[in-house]
Structures are given as structure tokens and as C-alpha cells.
Amino acid sequence: MASVDVTAVHRMTEALFIERRLRSPSSTRFWGLLVLASIIASAGVVGDSTATVIGAMIVAPLMTPILGSALALVLADRSQVVRCVLLVLGGALAVVAIGMLLGWIVSPPDAFSSNSQVSSRITPRLIDLLAALATGTVGAFALVRADISDTLPGVAIAISLVPPLAVTGLLITVGRYHDAAESALLFGTNVAAIVATGTVVFLVYGIRGAAQESGLRVGSFRGWTLAAVACVVVLVAVPLTSGTVTVARDRALAADARPVAERWAAPGDWQIASVEARNGTVVIGVLGLPPQPAPSSLRAALDRDGMADADLELHLVGGRTHWCPADTDTCTARNAKHG
Structure with a gap:
């Protein structure tokens, strides 16, 4: 069975668990990169520039607390789970707010109806969930295996986190609330897929055993945790199925x-x-x-x-x-x- 050592566990916790102090290096890095990525993504969407949006995907640090949530679930560390979830929610709201700010500034007359960056993110389908599950698996695998960590930039490009949130903020400012909800659903789909696949990969690689050997606090892992993660994925799949049918009919x-x-x-x-x-x-x-x-x-x-x-x-x-x-x-x- 695949496993990791104590050194790998310390490397993963340091990479995924952001410190509580707002002025700590990991915290300032997260919020600083998130704000910059939000501005880049929003500007890229407004300018309908694929290259700019891809740049925002690489810079965006939201993958860190999302995979951190999966690691905290595996370690059954409740305080870290709460902190990672709050970071994801707070980060998501910050991106939406920045998108709304830029939307109020530019206010296009066509309400982004001809914008390809917007149209590509307001019709999430089941295939998006499948892609997110595969990408999330690669991301977790790359974190466990230091020898393939150079694949992480590709994972950042493949999994869309900040751009859908920027689109949500922009669409709210022009009154396209249904489409804004659809782009938010795409973000939620990617988050659910990353947490689900990350949890499975970390369990398969025996993170809990290595964490106990390293002296980290490891709680009691129960089956309901996996069941809850699976339920979230299923819940996300329901509207995606509806979206898939709608796209086919259209x-x-x-x-x-x-x-x-x-x-x-x-x-x-x-x-x-x-x-x-x-x-x-x-x-x-x-x-x-x-x-x-x-x-x-x-x-x-x-x-x-x-x-x-x-x-x-x-x-x-x-x-x-x-x-x-x-x-x-x-x-x-x-x-x-x-x-």
C-alpha cells in the first residue's frame, strides 16, 4: 500500500495549513496573492483575454486552503477544518467583491453577453465535475509526491477557481443573477471535487499513520466523514445534470x-x-x-x-x-x- 513518511507529512502541513496570525508569512502570502489574482482574473474577463485569465489561475492561492480542508478532514483536526473552510469562504467572497468593484467601474452596455470568458463559465455540466475530480486527484497526488510537484502549475490552470468567482461578481453588477449563480456553481463544483479526491488520496497514502509518528494531533476518523464528502459531490452533481440536459436541449x-x-x-x-x-x-x-x-x-x-x-x-x-x-x-x- 502507498504511504508517506514523517518528512512528507511535515512538508504537506506547512504547505497547506495557513497560520492564524494575519501578519504571518503564510497568511500575508495567501491574501496578497488572492487579491492580485482577483484583479488579474476580473481584468482578464472584462478584456475577454484568455491569456490574462490563465495568468490569474496560476497566481491564485485558493487551492491551498481547499486541499488543506481535505488534509484536516483526514487528520480529523476540527479546528483546522473550520479554519480552512473559513479561508475558502472568505477568499471566495473577497474575489466576488473585487469582481463587483470592477464591474461597477466598466459597466459594459451589453452586460457581458458577447464575452467568451463569461459564456464559458455560466453553463456548468457533469463533464466539468469529471474534469474537476481528475484534476483534484492530480493536485493531491502532486502534493504527496514531491518528485512530481512540478505539475502543480498545470493543475492550477486546469482547475478553475478564481475566474468563476470573478465572473460571479461581474454578473451581479449587471443584474444577471441566474448566470452569476451558475458561475458560482462551477466554483462550488471544483471545490467539492478537490476536497473529495484529496481526502481519498491522503487516506490511500496513509497520511494518518505518518502524522501520528510525527507527533501531530490526529483525531478519530469516522466513516461519516467520507459519507458527508460523497453527499456534497452528489448534491453538486444534481444541478450539473440539469445543466447538461439544458445544454443538450439548447x-x-x-x-x-x-x-x-x-x-x-x-x-x-x-x-x-x-x-x-x-x-x-x-x-x-x-x-x-x-x-x-x-x-x-x-x-x-x-x-x-x-x-x-x-x-x-x-x-x-x-x-x-x-x-x-x-x-x-x-x-x-x-x-x-x-x-
């Missing part, structure tokens, strides 16, 4: 709507720039010269092709948006719909 809806939209636009030589579906709403972008085709005729065409229960959001050249609700034959011109 893709099918967009595929069905595209030929209908193309037939509607063809007589006036208008071009269909984009067709997508968001939570059951068909969103179509159209380009062309006046006169514009009638939005109500597209609404009627979608109804005839079995999409009467889908709302329609039609973006025409010049920035005008028409909103055509389901089960109606009328459309209203309005600003872009967000939420």
Missing part, C-alpha cells in the same frame, strides 16, 4: 431553428450571423440592408416548425433587438435582454 433547439431562420431571411438577402439557444430562448443575429424582414413572420415560422414554446430574441443590424415571446404572434423592439 443545442438541438439551435440546430432546428437555423434552417427556419435562413429561409425567413433569404427573400430579402439578409444574412443569419448567428443562431444559438440559451435556456430555451432562441437567439438569432441578422445582418442586412433595409428594409428589414418582419420579426413576427420569423416567430410564426418557428411556431409552424414545432418551436412555439421557445421565446425568440432577434438581433438586427444597427443594434436593434426584437423580443418575441412564446405563444404570441407579436414582437416588441427593445434593448437586449439579459439574465
Whole structure:
């Protein structure tokens, strides 16, 4: 059976357990890097820059208290569990607050609707949980095995912690509360996966035995701890399953709507720039010269092709948006719909 020695246990506790004193080296390092990573991530999302967001992932220190929670659970050290959980929660709230601050400063007119960094983090699915479980396993494995610790930067990039929280803060400022909750769910998914896989890896490597040999305080580990961790993962999987089904339905809806939209636009030589579906709403972008085709005729065409229960959001050249609700034959011109 795999195991670690006393030296490895001391190295892991020093790396994962942040000191209580706010001015201690580990505490100032954590909060300083977290604030900087939050600013970098928020700026990267606002600028729609993948490279900048990746830089924030590498700098972000949130993995430390999350894996620290797993180690504290294995050691059954209640005080460390509470401290690590509070650090994760406090750090998460700090990132959201910084994201909100930058959101109030920039306040984009389209409410981030065309931002790829935002759109990629507001539809968490089961595949995200699977990826997080694998990445969390690698992260815990790299901490146990000092000879492969150079893989940790890759783990930081693969597991998304600070960017989803930055997106949450930014979306709150523009009133997209449902999408903000979805990006927060992505963060929660990654946290649950890291804690679950970290707990298992640390148990497999016999951390408890080595910790007792080193003189560390080790409490009584009970089966309910593993059961509680497993329940959290299952609870996270429920909304992710719903998200997976929603994404699949939206893709099918967009595929069905595209030929209908193309037939509607063809007589006036208008071009269909984009067709997508968001939570059951068909969103179509159209380009062309006046006169514009009638939005109500597209609404009627979608109804005839079995999409009467889908709302329609039609973006025409010049920035005008028409909103055509389901089960109606009328459309209203309005600003872009967000939420």
C-alpha cells in the first residue's frame, strides 16, 4: 500500500495549513496573492483575454486552503477544518467583491453577453465535475509526491477557481443573477471535487499513520466523514445534470431553428450571423440592408416548425433587438435582454 513518511507529512502541513496570525508569512502570502489574482482574473474577463485569465489561475492561492480542508478532514483536526473552510469562504467572497468593484467601474452596455470568458463559465455540466475530480486527484497526488510537484502549475490552470468567482461578481453588477449563480456553481463544483479526491488520496497514502509518528494531533476518523464528502459531490452533481440536459436541449433547439431562420431571411438577402439557444430562448443575429424582414413572420415560422414554446430574441443590424415571446404572434423592439 502507498504511504508517506514523517518528512512528507511535515512538508504537506506547512504547505497547506495557513497560520492564524494575519501578519504571518503564510497568511500575508495567501491574501496578497488572492487579491492580485482577483484583479488579474476580473481584468482578464472584462478584456475577454484568455491569456490574462490563465495568468490569474496560476497566481491564485485558493487551492491551498481547499486541499488543506481535505488534509484536516483526514487528520480529523476540527479546528483546522473550520479554519480552512473559513479561508475558502472568505477568499471566495473577497474575489466576488473585487469582481463587483470592477464591474461597477466598466459597466459594459451589453452586460457581458458577447464575452467568451463569461459564456464559458455560466453553463456548468457533469463533464466539468469529471474534469474537476481528475484534476483534484492530480493536485493531491502532486502534493504527496514531491518528485512530481512540478505539475502543480498545470493543475492550477486546469482547475478553475478564481475566474468563476470573478465572473460571479461581474454578473451581479449587471443584474444577471441566474448566470452569476451558475458561475458560482462551477466554483462550488471544483471545490467539492478537490476536497473529495484529496481526502481519498491522503487516506490511500496513509497520511494518518505518518502524522501520528510525527507527533501531530490526529483525531478519530469516522466513516461519516467520507459519507458527508460523497453527499456534497452528489448534491453538486444534481444541478450539473440539469445543466447538461439544458445544454443538450439548447443545442438541438439551435440546430432546428437555423434552417427556419435562413429561409425567413433569404427573400430579402439578409444574412443569419448567428443562431444559438440559451435556456430555451432562441437567439438569432441578422445582418442586412433595409428594409428589414418582419420579426413576427420569423416567430410564426418557428411556431409552424414545432418551436412555439421557445421565446425568440432577434438581433438586427444597427443594434436593434426584437423580443418575441412564446405563444404570441407579436414582437416588441427593445434593448437586449439579459439574465
